Amino acid sequence: MAKGGRIGRAQALLGGLLKIRPILSFEDHSVVPLAKAFGFEQALNRIVDMAAEDHRLQPPPP
Numbered sequence: 001m002a003k004g005g006r007i008g009r010a011q012a013l014l015g016g017l018l019k020i021r022p023i024l025s026f027e028d029h030s031v032v033p034l035a036k037a038f039g040f041e042q043a044l045n046r047i048v049d050m051a052a053e054d055h056r057l058q059p060p061p062p
Helices: 009-018 040-057
Strands: 020-027 030-038
Touching: 009 020, 020 040, 030 040
Parallel strands: none
Antiparallel strands: 020 030
16 A cells, blocks of 8 residues: 555554554445454454445345
């Protein structure tokens, strides 16, 4: 994200040191941040939880 100019170098350095992983989504043809997680495993668990919640909110097929 720093290479693309979305965040500054200092923010990228701090995020790398703390192993912060952004969870992003596409809305209206743009990328928006949904959440932040510390480490790959926590980020993956958060994405799985979000997908499960979204699945529960979908109406059953007719």
